[in-house]
Amino acid sequence: MAPERRDDPSDPSRREFLQLSGLSAVGLSAAALSWVGVACSSDFGDKIRLGVVGGNFGASFFWHEHPHCEVAAATDLRADRRQRLREKYGCDNLYDSYEALIDAQPALDAVAIFSPPADHVKHTRWAFEQGWDVISAVPACTSLEEAAELAQLVESSGRKYMMAETSHYRAGCILARNLYREGAFGEIFYTEAEYYHDRGDLDRVLTDKTTRWWEPDGSRSWRWGYPPLAYPTHALSYLVSVTGERVERVSALGWGGDHPFLTESLYQNPFWNESALMATSGGHMLRCNVFWLVAGEGERAQWSGEHAALYMPKHGLHEAVSHVRTQQPGPRQLPRYHESDMLPAPLRHPSHHGHSAVFLTAEFINALVQNRAPEIGVYDALAMTVPGLVAHESALRGGVQLEVPQFDPTHG
Numbered sequence: 001m002a003p004e005r006r007d008d009p010s011d012p013s014r015r016e017f018l019q020l021s022g023l024s025a026v027g028l029s030a031a032a033l034s035w036v037g038v039a040c041s042s043d044f045g046d047k048i049r050l051g052v053v054g055g056n057f058g059a060s061f062f063w064h065e066h067p068h069c070e071v072a073a074a075t076d077l078r079a080d081r082r083q084r085l086r087e088k089y090g091c092d093n094l095y096d097s098y099e100a101l102i103d104a105q106p107a108l109d110a111v112a113i114f115s116p117p118a119d120h121v122k123h124t125r126w127a128f129e130q131g132w133d134v135i136s137a138v139p140a141c142t143s144l145e146e147a148a149e150l151a152q153l154v155e156s157s158g159r160k161y162m163m164a165e166t167s168h169y170r171a172g173c174i175l176a177r178n179l180y181r182e183g184a185f186g187e188i189f190y191t192e193a194e195y196y197h198d199r200g201d202l203d204r205v206l207t208d209k210t211t212r213w214w215e216p217d218g219s220r221s222w223r224w225g226y227p228p229l230a231y232p233t234h235a236l237s238y239l240v241s242v243t244g245e246r247v248e249r250v251s252a253l254g255w256g257g258d259h260p261f262l263t264e265s266l267y268q269n270p271f272w273n274e275s276a277l278m279a280t281s282g283g284h285m286l287r288c289n290v291f292w293l294v295a296g297e298g299e300r301a302q303w304s305g306e307h308a309a310l311y312m313p314k315h316g317l318h319e320a321v322s323h324v325r326t327q328q329p330g331p332r333q334l335p336r337y338h339e340s341d342m343l344p345a346p347l348r349h350p351s352h353h354g355h356s357a358v359f360l361t362a363e364f365i366n367a368l369v370q371n372r373a374p375e376i377g378v379y380d381a382l383a384m385t386v387p388g389l390v391a392h393e394s395a396l397r398g399g400v401q402l403e404v405p406q407f408d409p410t411h412g
Helices: 013-023 027-033 079-089 098-105 118-130 144-157 171-183 204-207 234-243 352-370 379-397
Strands: 050-051 069-075 110-113 134-135 159-162 189-197 247-256 271-280 285-293 296-305 309-310 322-325
Touching: 050 098, 050 352, 069 079, 069 098, 098 118, 098 271, 110 118, 110 322, 110 352, 118 134, 118 144, 134 379, 159 352, 159 379, 171 234, 171 296, 171 309, 171 352, 189 234, 234 285, 234 296, 234 379, 271 379, 285 379
Parallel strands: 050 069, 050 110, 110 134, 134 159, 189 285
Antiparallel strands: 189 296, 247 271, 271 285, 296 309, 309 322
């Protein structure tokens, strides 16, 4: 059943949007709703039985609120995180490892993989071997070899794969995607994309063992020294999710220091921050920043087109501004998509990463119930991940321009 459309032109925020964008009311509604897929209804069938792997980020979703999903099994290596999964999802079928979950052979349809990045491809392979569909945390992979393996796994298994990229469902990205599809930008010739996750007090990084940089046993977590551009999807989604372009060439530089976070990194990464200039398949420009040591926080982008530009806000550093040649520039409020009928009613509430968690929850389960490919499938996931891996190599080599391998299927 198609969701009811909201086309009331008397709504003030809607009037402002239409004035700034030049979109028709009907065009906006179709663009805002159609990409999510048909909203859930009670006649979709049985519930999806989901397993959750990882009780940190994995406990921040809302699988138990989706009308067609139940968490039937969950696992984490840490007892405290297993308890967190129990409390969040009301699931008592807990395991102390992913291997133990697989050995127990619970009746599952899919798994949500929120393990460290180095395990994502391996854990996806294990799931496919059990006949389970997968939603995986970012990044999709950690090397070009893994990228090729993941594409082959999805293609040969016929299973459904989705990457849980949060920026794809931030309101600014949804708005930019809708504007682009309506033709409001014309040709987007330049995109800026940023992901800033400040490490903060560097002395505290070393001494406070309760932070995310440390495990309970006193060992350093996978996050210690992770290369910035090897974690690029929160930024690169702002290109791939809006225009669908691929990055073909990159040149990057980095800035570092002598802190143990870098000098004692398992990844041999010398950089706190990395910035890349990328050439797209459409002949356009993308500037991508990923910074670990910066007086800023969060993910944002701005898009410059022939006819219009859109700037996302973040923590007061920028206003959300839409510049359209035929109108006066001015600030505007981003639409509150997470409160709309784009989502099943129980999921219409705030959530982490700009309210993206409710959309990721809905899209994966909706896709399984409707037996269709989910948004952010394997090819988009690799298009959001692989350019960052190549860009980090460029930074290590002083900014030399490098070609980016492409993993989209070819048609002969």
